[in-house]
Amino acid sequence: MKKKEAGAAESGIKPEKPDNLKDHGRRRRNLRLTTMAAAGILECILAGEISGQEPDRMITLVFLGILYSVIFFAGMEFLRTQKDWFYEKAADYKHIARWYTASCIVAALFIYLPEYARPVMLLAIGMDILSNSLFGVMFGMFHVTVFAVCGQENAYILLCGMFLVMGGCMAVSFLEGAKEPKWEAIFLFLYVSCSVLVFSFLQTGQLEWFVLFCGACNGACSAGMAGILCQKLRQFLELSRKRGMDRILHEDFSLVQAVQNFSKLDYGHAKKVSEISKNCAAIIGADPDVAAAGGFYYRIGRMEGEPYVENGVALAKSNHLPKEIIEILQEYNGEQKFPSTLESAIVHIVDSVVAKFDVLDKETLSSSWNQDILVYQTLNENSASGLYDKSGFSMNMFLKIRDYLIKEADLF
Numbered sequence: 001m002k003k004k005e006a007g008a009a010e011s012g013i014k015p016e017k018p019d020n021l022k023d024h025g026r027r028r029r030n031l032r033l034t035t036m037a038a039a040g041i042l043e044c045i046l047a048g049e050i051s052g053q054e055p056d057r058m059i060t061l062v063f064l065g066i067l068y069s070v071i072f073f074a075g076m077e078f079l080r081t082q083k084d085w086f087y088e089k090a091a092d093y094k095h096i097a098r099w100y101t102a103s104c105i106v107a108a109l110f111i112y113l114p115e116y117a118r119p120v121m122l123l124a125i126g127m128d129i130l131s132n133s134l135f136g137v138m139f140g141m142f143h144v145t146v147f148a149v150c151g152q153e154n155a156y157i158l159l160c161g162m163f164l165v166m167g168g169c170m171a172v173s174f175l176e177g178a179k180e181p182k183w184e185a186i187f188l189f190l191y192v193s194c195s196v197l198v199f200s201f202l203q204t205g206q207l208e209w210f211v212l213f214c215g216a217c218n219g220a221c222s223a224g225m226a227g228i229l230c231q232k233l234r235q236f237l238e239l240s241r242k243r244g245m246d247r248i249l250h251e252d253f254s255l256v257q258a259v260q261n262f263s264k265l266d267y268g269h270a271k272k273v274s275e276i277s278k279n280c281a282a283i284i285g286a287d288p289d290v291a292a293a294g295g296f297y298y299r300i301g302r303m304e305g306e307p308y309v310e311n312g313v314a315l316a317k318s319n320h321l322p323k324e325i326i327e328i329l330q331e332y333n334g335e336q337k338f339p340s341t342l343e344s345a346i347v348h349i350v351d352s353v354v355a356k357f358d359v360l361d362k363e364t365l366s367s368s369w370n371q372d373i374l375v376y377q378t379l380n381e382n383s384a385s386g387l388y389d390k391s392g393f394s395m396n397m398f399l400k401i402r403d404y405l406i407k408e409a410d411l412f
Contacts (some may be wrong), residue, residue, distance in 0.1 A: 045061065192219035333384075
């Protein structure tokens with residue numbers, strides 16, 4: 001891409017558009033943060049009303065909700081602005097806000113249940129999946145503290161709740177890769193039931209059948225719902241992520257239009273690399289959606305000129321592209337970093353092959369033998385340079401992609 005080709009593209013990359021997107025995203029985040037803070041305070045008020053607290057205790061509960069909101073949301077905003085692994089989940093707090101609000105309402109209704117029968121573990125598990133274990137524990141402990149203030153204020157009940165919350169958040173990682181969920185469910189049932197048994201005995205000095213029954217009900221509910229919750233929430237997140245990938249490749253997306261307006265040739269190249277990369281990823285078991293989006297945006301830095309890597313990453317961030325795509329752009333052409341993922345390696349392979357076909361006409365490559373030689377030569381050069389050593393690329397994967405490019409891919 002040459003800089004002078006951007007004459008007609010200026011309308012596609014308006015300076016004010018990224019700023020407008022940032023302002024819009026900031027307003028949405030602020031609205032959702034405000035909604036979550038209000039939900040937490042509302043939980044404190046409802047819990048106090050249901051348990052019949054005095055006015056001074058109600059005021060204390062309100063301040064508890066405010067203090068917790070300050071710590072919780074300040075922590076999330078800090079991690080979001082750091083652009084680390086948590087950034088993608090907390091980009092606009094959409095899913096977190098929904099779970100947070102619903103959980104606060106449900107937690108307030110838990111006041112009607114006996115103290116040892118409240119499945120608070122489930123609320124923490126949901127927040128853990130949607131954010132991370134730190135915020136899962138914080139969220140669960142907030143509910144447990146509200147229950148303690150509204151209840152008997154017994155330290156053992158508070159400790160039991162915290163014990164369940166921490167155990168639930170630790171169980172999330174086991175539930176994620178569980179091949180036989182029944183064993184995890186049995187473990188959770190025993191964990192919850194035994195926790196209730198231990199702390200209720202420490203509280204009263206004796207075993208009460210009603211408390212043991214409550215513990216068994218709590219364990220059965222937590223064990224039965226935890227696996228379902230993990231599965232459904234992860235499916236929901238995956239579906240949401242896929243929709244997000246589809247959205248950034250849709251013709252109506254601003255950055256897609258910017259590429260199209262910049263150069264029809266480059267737009268065609270991007271579409272071709274995207275489609276072939278998606279197919280290659282499916283063949284070797286990589287993520288087709290990430291490969292497709294990474295392939296399309298691989299060269300966007302050239303719209304702004306050199307340095308291509310920095311400009312491409314800046315454009316991607318200003319248009320809120322997913323973190324996986326930004327990482328691929330950071331590894332563009334191996335200039336600053338070699339490909340570190342399968343998807344990044346696939347995009348580099350496909351882009352380098354398609355680029356060579358772009359500069360040659362069909363007459364030059366009239367025979368399939370010449371086309372095969374060009375693919376072989378390009379892939380061997382890239383492989384011999386060690387570009388893909390850190391990407392997890394195996395020889396079997398390399399051969400599968402090479403065969404696809406030679407036999408099936410439409411490189412013209």
